[in-house]
Amino acid sequence: MCGITGWIDWHKDLTRFPSVLENMTCTLAQRGPDASGTWITQHCALGHRRLSVMDPANGAQPMIRKQGDTTFTIVYNGEIYNALELRKELELRGRVFTTTCDTEVLLTAYMEWGRACVERLNGIFAFGIWNSEEQSLFLVRDRLGVKPLFYTYSEGRLIFGSEPKSILAHPDVQPQISGEGLAEIFAVGPARTPGHGVYRNLNELKPGHCALMDRNGFNIRAYWKLESKEHTDDLETTAQKVRELLIDTVRRQLISDVPICTLLSGGLDSSALTAIAASYYQETGQGPLHTHSVDYVDNDKHFKENAFQPNSDAPWIKRMTEHLGTVHHYSFFDTPELVDSLKPATLARDLPGMADVDGSLYLFCREIKKKATVAISGEAADEVFGGYPWFHREDALNAGTFPWSLFLKDRVSLLSPELADWVKPEQYVQDRYQQALNEVPRLAGENAQQNRMREMSYLNITRFMPTLLDRKDRMSMAVGLEVRVPFCDHRLVEYVWNIPWEMKTAGDREKGILRRALKGLLPEDVLTRKKSPYPKTHNPEYTAAVKKQVLDILDDSSSPLLQFIKVDKIRELASEDNNQFNLPWFGQLMTGPQMFAYLYQVDTWLRTYKVAIR
Numbered sequence: 001m002c003g004i005t006g007w008i009d010w011h012k013d014l015t016r017f018p019s020v021l022e023n024m025t026c027t028l029a030q031r032g033p034d035a036s037g038t039w040i041t042q043h044c045a046l047g048h049r050r051l052s053v054m055d056p057a058n059g060a061q062p063m064i065r066k067q068g069d070t071t072f073t074i075v076y077n078g079e080i081y082n083a084l085e086l087r088k089e090l091e092l093r094g095r096v097f098t099t100t101c102d103t104e105v106l107l108t109a110y111m112e113w114g115r116a117c118v119e120r121l122n123g124i125f126a127f128g129i130w131n132s133e134e135q136s137l138f139l140v141r142d143r144l145g146v147k148p149l150f151y152t153y154s155e156g157r158l159i160f161g162s163e164p165k166s167i168l169a170h171p172d173v174q175p176q177i178s179g180e181g182l183a184e185i186f187a188v189g190p191a192r193t194p195g196h197g198v199y200r201n202l203n204e205l206k207p208g209h210c211a212l213m214d215r216n217g218f219n220i221r222a223y224w225k226l227e228s229k230e231h232t233d234d235l236e237t238t239a240q241k242v243r244e245l246l247i248d249t250v251r252r253q254l255i256s257d258v259p260i261c262t263l264l265s266g267g268l269d270s271s272a273l274t275a276i277a278a279s280y281y282q283e284t285g286q287g288p289l290h291t292h293s294v295d296y297v298d299n300d301k302h303f304k305e306n307a308f309q310p311n312s313d314a315p316w317i318k319r320m321t322e323h324l325g326t327v328h329h330y331s332f333f334d335t336p337e338l339v340d341s342l343k344p345a346t347l348a349r350d351l352p353g354m355a356d357v358d359g360s361l362y363l364f365c366r367e368i369k370k371k372a373t374v375a376i377s378g379e380a381a382d383e384v385f386g387g388y389p390w391f392h393r394e395d396a397l398n399a400g401t402f403p404w405s406l407f408l409k410d411r412v413s414l415l416s417p418e419l420a421d422w423v424k425p426e427q428y429v430q431d432r433y434q435q436a437l438n439e440v441p442r443l444a445g446e447n448a449q450q451n452r453m454r455e456m457s458y459l460n461i462t463r464f465m466p467t468l469l470d471r472k473d474r475m476s477m478a479v480g481l482e483v484r485v486p487f488c489d490h491r492l493v494e495y496v497w498n499i500p501w502e503m504k505t506a507g508d509r510e511k512g513i514l515r516r517a518l519k520g521l522l523p524e525d526v527l528t529r530k531k532s533p534y535p536k537t538h539n540p541e542y543t544a545a546v547k548k549q550v551l552d553i554l555d556d557s558s559s560p561l562l563q564f565i566k567v568d569k570i571r572e573l574a575s576e577d578n579n580q581f582n583l584p585w586f587g588q589l590m591t592g593p594q595m596f597a598y599l600y601q602v603d604t605w606l607r608t609y610k611v612a613i614r
Contacts, residue, residue, distance in 0.1 A: 002061070003028025003049040003477070004075040004149075005161035006128055007170065008137050008213050014045045020170060021045040027165040030348075031077070033480040037061050039073055044130045044137065047166075048075045051480055053374060054257050059101035067111055071132040074107045077162055078125030078147045079484065081252040086120060110138070118210055118223050122252070124488070126162060126205075136214035143224040143490040144380070145194075145207030145466050148473055152202045158213045163474070164202060164350040168609070175609045176200040179423045182613070185602065186415055186564065187425035190354045191404055191467045193432050198351055200614060207466065224490065226461070228443040228454065231498045235506060235516070238499055242492070242517040249489040250276040250376070258373035263483075264291040264328070266316025267532050268511065268518070269378030273486055275521045277376060278324040290372065291326040293317045294364040296537040297334040313535060316526065323523055331367040333360060335541045339549070346601045347608065348478035354471055355597035356546075357536060361475040369481045379468050380487040383460040384496050385511040386504050387531050391456055401433050402459060414595075419564045436463055443498075453501040461493070536594075546596040547574040553603050560606035561599060570599070 005024045007014060014021075021038050025047030029036070032049025039046045039062040048061040064073045080086070083102035086109055091097070095108050102123075109117040110129050115138055124146035129138045139160060141149045151160040152167055161167045168175055177185075181198045192198065195206045205211060208224035233241065250273055254260060262274040278289045295314065321328040333341075341359030346352055348362060368375055382388050390396035390403035399406055412425050440458045442451065469485065476483040486492075496504070499513060506512035515527055551574050553559045554567055574596065605611065 002051055002077045003031030003162040003166070004077050004126065004128060005047045005166040006075060006137070006159070007045040008043060008158040010043055010156040010215065013042050015040050015042060017045070021047050024159075024161065024166045024169045025049060027169045028162055030480060031162060031477040035060060039064070041130075041132075043135065044073075046073060046075045046128065046130065051373070051477075051482060052258070053079070053482055054255075055099050055101035056257060058099035059103050061103060063103050063107055065104075065107055065111065069133070071130075072107060072111055073130040073132075074103065074110075074127060076103050076106055076125065076127035078123055078127065078142065079253075079482075080106055080121055080123040080125065081249075081255075081489075082120075082122040115210065115212070122489070122491070124484070128160065134214060136212055138210065138212055139205060140210040140223075141205045141207055143208045144461075144469070144488040144493065146469050146473065146485055146488050148470060149205040150197050150202060151205060151211075152197075153213075153218045154201075155217075158218055160205075162477075164197060164199060167202060168199070168350070173202070174612065176612045176614045178614055180428075182419065182564070183423040183425055183428040185352065186411070186419065187408065187423065187429050188432065189404075189598075190352075190471070191402070191464050192470075193435075194462060194466065207462075226441055226458070226494070226497050228441040229498050230443070230445075231500055231503070235503060235513075238503060239506075239513055239516040239519075241495060242513060243521075245489065245492045245495060246272065246486065246517065247276050249486040249492060251280050253376060253484045253486055254280055256374045259290070259371065260374040260376070261290040261292055261368065261372040262326075262376040263368075263378070264293050264317055264320060264326070265313045265378075265532065265534070266293075266318075266320050266526065266529070267313070267378070268515065268522075268527065268529060269381040269487065271316075271320050271522055271526050272514075272518050273376050273378055274320060274326065275324060275518075278326060289324070289326045290329065291321060292329045292331065292364070292368050292372075292375070294331045294333070294360060295535055296338070296360070296539060297332055298539050299535070299537060313532060316529060319523065319526060323526075329367075329371065331364050333363050333537075335537070335539055335545055337363060338537060338542060339545045342546075342597055342601055343604050343608075344478065345475065346604050348474045349470070350605075350609070352598055352601035352605050353474075354467075355594040355601060356542065357534060357594070358471055358475055359597075360537070361471065361534070362478060365476040365481045365483075366479045369479045372481070374482045374484065375476070377472060377483050377485055378487060379472055379485045380465050380493075381511070381514065382531065383457075383465040383468075384487055384493055385514045386453070386457060386460075386501070387511045388460070389531075391453070391460075392510060397452060397456065401429060402436075402463065403456075404464060405429050405433075414566055414569055416564055416566055450501055457497065461497075543593040543596075546593055546600060549600045550574050550596045553600065559603055560611070561603040564602075565599065 028049040032051045034052040035050040037048045046062045062073050062075050080102040083105045087105050125142045126147040126149035159167050159170050178200050184198050195204050197203045209222050211220040264270045264274050281289045341363050345358035345362045396403040504513050554571050
């Protein structure tokens with residue numbers, strides 16, 4: 001994994017601005033702590049920061065190859081999991097390789113098949129390839145959007161990067177935000193609208209899209225999307241195919257030249273991935289697999305069951321580590337660490353995010369990085385297989401909005417009247433919701449319930465899942481850790497997308513088809529365990545600490561946050577002597593304490609980035 005950035009400009013000689021490219025590249029140092037490289041010609045400048053995972057000695061970027069008089073130059077962030085198959089195919093076609101890294105395979109694939117190469121790739125990636133003959137830059141992002149890619153375009157000029165910070169480092173780009181951007185911050189929240197970069201004139205290349213920048217302009221197209229088809233496999237065949245796809249995916253993603261581990265919560269998803277990985281390690285004689293988990297000091301004293309977190313992870317982690325014989329590492333964080341992590345988590349995202357859920361993941365990844373460079377994680381299983389409680393609750397299914405926006409009115413009640421009048425948050429969210437529904441690929445013949453469950457799956461895969469993928473990428477790469485997400489393999493997603501809902505919930509259980517597919521791989525009690533998400537702190541000291549942070553902000557007349565909130569109402573909430581209140585903020589995901597932490601992140605972001613409101 002790495003960080004990439006670049007600048008195409010038909011109006012300037014970019015060789016005169018090497019320091020600009022250096023500055024853009026340096027902002028991504030945390031994504032690639034092992035090496036740095038830049039490449040500049042008259043109208044194209046490319047920068048790269050490297051985290052060495054495959055062929056550390058020979059995979060330096062930008063990578064350059066020549067074919068006749070044409071020069072091809074690539075900057076690339078990601079992993080190609082079918083690189084070995086592609087390499088063999090390319091060698092049969094006469095191509096010669098000088099490294100064992102997937103970067104060279106990717107660049108050679110482009111040289112052989114042109115822009116059609118994207119259809120052959122299995123992996124997570126964001127890359128740009130400069131073609132000197134065409135005077136063009138080809139930009140691509142992976143199908144599910146696991147790796148990020150942002151850009152800003154004006155006539156004759158394109159600036160892009162793995163993160164907004166690399167683009168904001170360019171002197172022609174200012175950190176400005178419009179009413180629409182404010183709506184994304186205060187109404188939509190962490191679940192950003194696809195393609196929306198929040199900052200003015202800054203966009204995100206959507207998952208499954210590619211773009212071409214040449215003398216004719218900047219053109220974007222989708223090369224992949226979900227397609228609805230009749231599912232003809234019976235229950236047993238379906239479960240077997242899910243099992244085969246998942247095992248193949250995990251095994252592909254265990255290939256690495258550096259230490260690799262898995263994240264283990266004792267839940268269905270992480271336990272399945274860990275079981276497959278442990279089996280592979282045993283077969284290949286690689287020694288015991290290392291696993292990692294996260295929790296919080298005194299959480300055992302303060303934990304309370306709820307629909308989203310029905311039980312504690314600790315006993316289940318112990319169950320799985322003993323069952324599989326892994327070498328397990330526990331990470332525990334206390335309230336002061338968690339509070340302090342809110343700022344670096346904001347800087348890692350370049351935006352306010354999921355509050356302590358982001359911050360704790362940042363701390364967790366930092367601990368993992370001390371022992372490993374690559375980790376396997378269970379993100380996306382709930383979106384793909386329909387595991388969240390809101391898939392199974394009538395109020396969420398019939399709400400006429402995103403399930404994470406059920407409490408939007410409560411959130412709007414905390415915003416200043418001026419902001420609410422300007423951005424019209426409820427209308428904005430409704431418009432974004434309708435936009436999403438209009439995209440859903442329908443299947444003729446489905447009844448009302450089947451159609452609604454297809455809609456819910458689409459909302460989760462295309463709107464909510466990117467939130468968690470963005471979080472996982474940004475928090476892990478902020479400390480130079482690569483995280484792979486097998487449940488995002490596009491073959492698995494395509495197949496499960498068309499499994500009928502009644503089959504997905506086989507046995508009258510959420511993710512029933514996945515549970516059926518994993519029979520024999522996991523202990524029966526783990527196989528039937530109710531979903532429990534990434535853990536949050538339940539310590540009232542954390543609530544008290546983030547309340548104090550917000551009260552300090554409210555007492556600071558220079559705070560840029562004050563213009564956007566009802567100060568008196570927030571002060572009243574923060575002054576209440578109640579550490580266990582449950583004020584909804586972003587649905588069931590961020591409640592009381594997270595609301596205060598989020599406001600702190602917004603204030604931190606506005607101050608640090610000196611964001612101008614336009």
